[in-house]
Amino acid sequence: MADTPLLELEDVTAEYGPFRALFGVSLTIHPGDAMALLGSNGAGKTTVARVASGLVDAATGAVRVDGVTMTREPTYRFAQAGIAHAPEGRSVFATFTVEENLVLYFRRSLGRKNVPAALDEAYTLFPRLGERRRQVAGTLSGGEQRMLSLARVLVEKPRLLIADELSLGLAPIIVDEVYETLTSIRSSGAALLIVEQHVQHALELCDHVALLDHGTIAWTGPSAEAADVVVDHLFETGSSS
Amino acid sequence: MTLALIGEDFVRALLQGTPPGTVYALIGLGFVLTYKTSGVFNLAFGAQAYISAAMFFKARQEWGWGIVPAVVLSVFVIAPAIGLTLERLIFRNLRTASAVSKLVIAIGLSVALPALFELIADYKPVAGRTPTGIVPDGSSVFYDPTGVYPFSRDELAQIIVAGVGVILLGAMFRFTSMGLAMRGVVESPRMTELAGIPADRVSALAWAISSIFAGMAGVLIAPRLNTLISNDFFTLMVLAMAAAAVGRLVSLPGAFFGGMGLGWFIAVFNTYLPRWADDHTWLEPFKDNLTPSLPFVVLFGILVFWPAIRRAVDAADPLSGVDPPPPALAATTRHPLLTLQTRIFGVCFLGLVGWLGFTQADVRWIALLSTATVLSIIYLSITVITGFAGQISLCQGAFAAIGAFTVFQLVDRYDMSALTAALIGAAIAAVVGAIVALPVLKLGGVWLAIATLAFAFFFDAVIVKFSWVGGGESALFSGTQVPRPVIGPFDFGESDRAFLALAVIVLVIVSVAVIQLREGTIGQSLRALRSSEVAAESIGISPARARIVAFAVSAFIAGLGGAFLAMLEGDVNYPKNFSPVAAMFWLVLVVSLSARTVEGAIQAGAAFALFSPVILEGSFLEWLPYFNEDNLPGIFPISAKWRFVLFGLTAIQFARHPEGMLEFGKRRATQKRNDRYYARDAERAAAPEAAT
Numbered sequence: 025m026a027d028t029p030l031l032e033l034e035d036v037t038a039e040y041g042p043f044r045a046l047f048g049v050s051l052t053i054h055p056g057d058a059m060a061l062l063g064s065n066g067a068g069k070t071t072v073a074r075v076a077s078g079l080v081d082a083a084t085g086a087v088r089v090d091g092v093t094m095t096r097e098p099t100y101r102f103a104q105a106g107i108a109h110a111p112e113g114r115s116v117f118a119t120f121t122v123e124e125n126l127v128l129y130f131r132r133s134l135g136r137k138n139v140p141a142a143l144d145e146a147y148t149l150f151p152r153l154g155e156r157r158r159q160v161a162g163t164l165s166g167g168e169q170r171m172l173s174l175a176r177v178l179v180e181k182p183r184l185l186i187a188d189e190l191s192l193g194l195a196p197i198i199v200d201e202v203y204e205t206l207t208s209i210r211s212s213g214a215a216l217l218i219v220e221q222h223v224q225h226a227l228e229l230c231d232h233v234a235l236l237d238h239g240t241i242a243w244t245g246p247s248a249e250a251a252d253v254v255v256d257h258l259f260e261t262g263s264s265s
Numbered sequence: 266m267t268l269a270l271i272g273e274d275f276v277r278a279l280l281q282g283t284p285p286g287t288v289y290a291l292i293g294l295g296f297v298l299t300y301k302t303s304g305v306f307n308l309a310f311g312a313q314a315y316i317s318a319a320m321f322f323k324a325r326q327e328w329g330w331g332i333v334p335a336v337v338l339s340v341f342v343i344a345p346a347i348g349l350t351l352e353r354l355i356f357r358n359l360r361t362a363s364a365v366s367k368l369v370i371a372i373g374l375s376v377a378l379p380a381l382f383e384l385i386a387d388y389k390p391v392a393g394r395t396p397t398g399i400v401p402d403g404s405s406v407f408y409d410p411t412g413v414y415p416f417s418r419d420e421l422a423q424i425i426v427a428g429v430g431v432i433l434l435g436a437m438f439r440f441t442s443m444g445l446a447m448r449g450v451v452e453s454p455r456m457t458e459l460a461g462i463p464a465d466r467v468s469a470l471a472w473a474i475s476s477i478f479a480g481m482a483g484v485l486i487a488p489r490l491n492t493l494i495s496n497d498f499f500t501l502m503v504l505a506m507a508a509a510a511v512g513r514l515v516s517l518p519g520a521f522f523g524g525m526g527l528g529w530f531i532a533v534f535n536t537y538l539p540r541w542a543d544d545h546t547w548l549e550p551f552k553d554n555l556t557p558s559l560p561f562v563v564l565f566g567i568l569v570f571w572p573a574i575r576r577a578v579d580a581a582d583p584l585s586g587v588d589p590p591p592p593a594l595a596a597t598t599r600h601p602l603l604t605l606q607t608r609i610f611g612v613c614f615l616g617l618v619g620w621l622g623f624t625q626a627d628v629r630w631i632a633l634l635s636t637a638t639v640l641s642i643i644y645l646s647i648t649v650i651t652g653f654a655g656q657i658s659l660c661q662g663a664f665a666a667i668g669a670f671t672v673f674q675l676v677d678r679y680d681m682s683a684l685t686a687a688l689i690g691a692a693i694a695a696v697v698g699a700i701v702a703l704p705v706l707k708l709g710g711v712w713l714a715i716a717t718l719a720f721a722f723f724f725d726a727v728i729v730k731f732s733w734v735g736g737g738e739s740a741l742f743s744g745t746q747v748p749r750p751v752i753g754p755f756d757f758g759e760s761d762r763a764f765l766a767l768a769v770i771v772l773v774i775v776s777v778a779v780i781q782l783r784e785g786t787i788g789q790s791l792r793a794l795r796s797s798e799v800a801a802e803s804i805g806i807s808p809a810r811a812r813i814v815a816f817a818v819s820a821f822i823a824g825l826g827g828a829f830l831a832m833l834e835g836d837v838n839y840p841k842n843f844s845p846v847a848a849m850f851w852l853v854l855v856v857s858l859s860a861r862t863v864e865g866a867i868q869a870g871a872a873f874a875l876f877s878p879v880i881l882e883g884s885f886l887e888w889l890p891y892f893n894e895d896n897l898p899g900i901f902p903i904s905a906k907w908r909f910v911l912f913g914l915t916a917i918q919f920a921r922h923p924e925g926m927l928e929f930g931k932r933r934a935t936q937k938r939n940d941r942y943y944a945r946d947a948e949r950a951a952a953p954e955a956a957t
Contacts, residue, residue, distance in 0.1 A: 079455055103461030111459075117452050120445075128445050129460045136442075 028091040030055045030184055030215050031076055031107070036085035038071050045071040047239045048085070053184065058216040060226035060247070062254055063236035069219045070112060072236065073188045076217060077109035078102035103133075106183030110176075112192070112219070114169040118162030122153055122172060125161050129176040146175040149205060150198075166193045178205050184215045191222055203229060223254060277414045278536040279529050284420035286528020287427035288486045292501070293508030293520035294434060295478030300514045302447040302471035303356055305367045306711045309374035311502030313476055314483030315495045316382045317344045321484045322396045322493055323388055336399055340480040347378075348476025352469050355917050364711050365657055370916050372659075373853045376846075377913025379495035380906040390494045396487035398422060404488055419488045426485060430478060431521055438517065447471050496846060500560075503722055506715060507564035511571065514711075531559055558726035564719040568712060569704040599935055600942040619769075623762060631761045633874055635833050638768040641870030643826030644855050645779050645863065650819035651852065652860035653788055654812055655795040657714035660701065660721035662848025663728075664820040665827025667694040669837045670734050672828045673745045677736075683750040687828035691821045698820025699813050706809050706816075721845035729839060745837035747828075757832075768829055775822055776863045787814055850909065857915040859928035868927060872912070877905050 031053045038046040046068050053059055061069045074080035075087060078099040087095045089105045103109075117125050123143065130142045147154030150171040156164065161172060170193045177185050185206075191199040199222070206229055210216060220226035227233070233250035235243040235257055243253050292310065299307045320339035324330040330338075351374065359367055382388065398404065398419035409415035416424075438444035446467045449457040454464040482505075483498065490497055508527050512519020599607070622634045643665050650658045671690030675681040681689075705716040729735040736745050749758035750767070757764040782788050790811040793801035798808055831837045841847070854873055859865025879885050881903040918929075 077459065079459070098463065098465070099455060099458030100461050100463045103459055109459050111456075115456060117449055117456065119452055120448065124445060128442075128449050128457075128462075131442050131445075132461045 027054060029053060029088070030057075030090060031217075032086075032088040032091075033072070033075060033082075034086045034088070036075055036082040036087065038075050038080050039083050040080075044083075045239055046075070049075075049236075049239070049241055050085075051076075051234055051241070051244075053215050053217060055183065055215055056210075056213055057232060058210055058230040059218070059232040059234060060230040060250075061217065061219045061234050061236060062223060062226065062250075063242075063257075067236040068239040069236055070188055071239075072234075073109065073186050073217065073219055074111075076184075077107050077186050079109065079111070107186065108133075108177040108180050108182035108184070109186040110173045110188065110190075112188035114166060115173045116161040116164075116169050118160070120161055121158050122161055122164070123157040125172055126176055126179075129180065133180045133182075142179050146179045149178060149201070150175050167195060167198070170194055171198070174202060178202070178209065181209060181212065181214060184217065185209065186217045188219045190218055190220050191225065199225070223251075227251065273413055274536055275533065276411070278532040280411065280414035280416070281536075282528040282530070282532030283525070284416070284423040284528070285486075285489065285531070286525040287424050288482050288524075289505050289508045289527050290521045290524025291427040291430055291478055291485070292482040292505030293512075293524040294431060294517060295475040295482065296502075296505055296509040297512060297514055297517055297520045298434070298447075298471055298475040298478065300451075300509070302451050302475075303352070303367075303468050304364055304451045305356055305359075305371055306364065306514070306714070307475075308368065308371040308502070309351070309378055310475075310479050310505070311498040311500075312375045312378035312382075312495065313344060313347055313479040314486070314501065315379055315493070315498035316347065316483070317480030318396065318483035318487040318498070319382065319388050319390075319493050320386070321399075322487065323386060325397060326394070332399055332401070336484065340477060340484055344476045344480025345473040348472040348479075349469055351476075352472035356472070357465055357468065365655065365714075368657055368711055368714055369853070369856050372657075372849055373857065373913040373916025375499065375913075376850050376853055377910045377916075379498075380909040380913070383495075384904060384906055384910065390492050392492050394493075395491055396493055398488040399426070399484060423485045426481060430481060434474070434478075435517065443467070443470070499846060500722070503564065503718065504560040506718075507560055507567055510564060510567045510715065513571075527560065527563060530563065534559060558723050561719045561723040561726065565716060565723065568708065568716045568719065600939045600946075602942050603935065603938050622765065628761065631765055632833075633878060635761065635765045635768055636830075637867075637871045637874035638765065638772050639826060639829045639833050639870075640851075640873050641867040642768070642772050642775050642829060643823055644851065644866035644869045645775050646819040646821075646823035646826065647852055647855040648779060648860060648863065648866045649782065649822065650815055651856060652862070652865070653783055653791045654815040654819075655791070656710075656812065656815070657852070658717045658816070658819065659714055659845065659849055659852065660717040660724065661819070661823045661851060662843040662845055663721045663724040664694040664698055664823035665830065665848070666724070666729070666837070666839055666843035667697055667820075668824030668827035669747065669831035669839075669843065670729075670745070671824070672831055673736065673747050673837055674733065676748055677746075683748050683832060684752065687750075687825060687832070690828045691824035694824025694827070695817040695821035698823075699817040702813055702816035706812050718845070721848060725845050735837075735839065745831075745839070747831040747834075747836060749832045749835075764833065768833070771825070771829065772867075775825070776867075779822070779863055782818065787811060787818075791815055850912070853916045854912050857912060857918060859931075862928060865927060877908050881905060881907060 029052045031051070033049055033051040035048045035050055036046055037044065037048060049068070049072060051059070051072065061072055063069050071080060075082055078087075078094065078097060078101065081096045085095070086093055089102065089107065094101060094105070117128070120128070126143055126146055127139055130139045134142050143157075147157070152168055153171055153175060156168070161169065164172065174187065174190075177187065191202065194202065203225060206216065206218075210229070216230065218226055218230060227247045227250060230247055233243075233245060233247050233254070234241055235250070235254060237257060242257060243250075245253070292314065296307065296310060299305055299310070317339045320343050321335050324335035324338055325332070355370060355374075356367065359370065400418045400422045402418060404417050404419055406418045407415040408418075408421065438447075446457065446462050447470075449460070449462070450464045450467045450471075454468075457464050457467070486501060487493060504527060505524065508524035509520045511523025511526070512521075618634075622631065626634065643661070646661055646664070647658075650656055650661075668687065668690035671693055672683055672686040675686035675689065676683055701717065701720050702713075705713055708716070749756075749764055751757065755763060757767050790801065790806045793804070793806055794808050794811060802808060827843065830842055834842075837843075851869075851873070855866060855869045858869045858872065
């Protein structure tokens, strides 16, 4: 019997009020997998990421973590199971200082003793955050807020790291650093679920690709074969549908 | 008068202000704690304090319990139980709701909880039965360490208990992770959960703690009151609000020093104002009026002048995109056929009610219908300010009272025509509304609600007492009489039926104006502001101007309605009709039914006027063949308090259906019919194609 998947979405639908965003999405991520979610705007990438971390409840279908059904469980259970999600945009506690933002996460995931070391690591990764550790996070620039929300998931070394719009708003040189860190996290055995606009970056990092189209999975497969399919889907919509 | 004497008086005032100051600080802290950890501006705090105080009173004086068990029951069992119940049943589901909708629910609870408690515990405030404190002989044993001011035992107990509470709370925030988690939950429960922290448990704990603070404060402050009445506790809470406002509602030290400062300030003011008034006669009228209202003046002043509040920016939840957008009005998505049906039904229904009202109704029914009509006019003012502009105003009662008092004064002094006076009154209300709104409009949201509440209480405590408003002493004997208008050959005082017709005409005119407002530029601007203030400003809409217009229009309508209510009853009846607490109930009623439509306001008017006499007194049974006035079942009449409980609790629905219960039901019903009609349309459209 194959090892239990770390995360499994089975025939999941999800909706925001009257608006349905996902129509029967199935995904499997095993420990150590790195999957890139690709698709055009509004295809449902962010929603898949949200369902995977419990932020959005699946309306129908099942979500399993380590083979245990977690459908419609509260979000914190997902986090306690080792799934860390860096949502898109400026997802920081705006009234907290930079350090308080990190401390809130690290205390729970790493234990009180390990917080100072984790803070050092975060500030080494993003020196800019170290300079501004006492600054209120809401007054940081957009890029700095992205760094802050990434810093905690990168340092935490979760079992599954979900990053939405990973490189959006970051300077290219920082993007390279982030990808270096992700590569090292991967090599230490963590699984990744990445939503990324830089298709090239994503394909280099990940070994699997799931292509979303209008709320359904249009294609899954290894990254090596993905390039052609992706081009087909994104640019020649007429031929594929 | 020597300098030393002034110094001694000053010190005495400070000492005198310390015990109440610590209690204000205690409530202020509880306030801040709830606001910080659940985003709820808990106006029901006063109600919670009242329940604990009344429970303590009942246990001590009626059941003869000892002090310790009574404190345990009222402060450490009942208080947190209420807090946890509110959190679990209501506010937990609302964590991501807007601050304004949480506020509305808290207002609903502040109306419902005291009534519910009095019904369940069978508690009746009895004048002259003075509550006792948590120490034996609290009010009769004094200690005077300084030789300036003797503290009673009760006062010392207040200082000690409140001080210990403050220190414990500070320690929790300073030395445990819980403080950070609590702050995280209020800003974004979802992101806190992403950090693996169960947001539910964190906010439940915060509610339990803050409720204990409320209960403690209630029990401690009770000995200062002559009789335990829930309204006094509401006033007390407004005081604590001023304390909390010093710390922008989020700073615990700010709330503490705000509370202490308020206690001292009031004591010093009360010491010196009578003396200044002796020297300067122009201060004389203020001496009696300003003292009771000082807290409200302070609160309003803090809101307007305290710089920190201007800087306070509500932090938005970065994950709010997870929530679905608000639904459109049912009427805007209706199938044309359904619209036609609705209109025909509406016309028939109104025709029937009109026919019954004008030909069949007896005096009692005409009075009820007139009340419903006039209240509907007033409620349309809430439709404008809350339904369209999305702002919570708690001083609509004051605006309505301005209209009513203007008619009283102008007719009384200048013998003016009542109708002209009503229009002038409405115009004055509009000007006052704009002036009140001006300094606080930028604050918006919760702050506007607090400011209007402060104004309502200020109006209640000071303005009404002036003889040029409330009639002063002469009103005590002859009342504030208001005649009905006479237009040409019609004397509306002669015939109640004619007055009903006049009220209906005014209601129709105001309704049309309100609909025009909604569809016009101002309405569109307000709608845009509600959707996104930033986006609206970027296309050149001035939020301040649009809101001031909305406020003025709303105040105008309220003033007009208030004038008509006074004409209907022949008297202003200020305490019964327009007191701040009565006006809060209006708001709760309108928003819980439907704040965004004209029908909603009219339904609310009918509900307010008819619910009590028809349902609670059992009149509806008299329509059935078997029953008559004398053989109604024993459960009737049901206590009118149930009205507060029921409508207060329906406000809970506000967060889930911010459009109001009726609007929600309407949308659901509309949806079904729509689906059917559109499906039939589609079939018909398909049929000819199939034939060809």
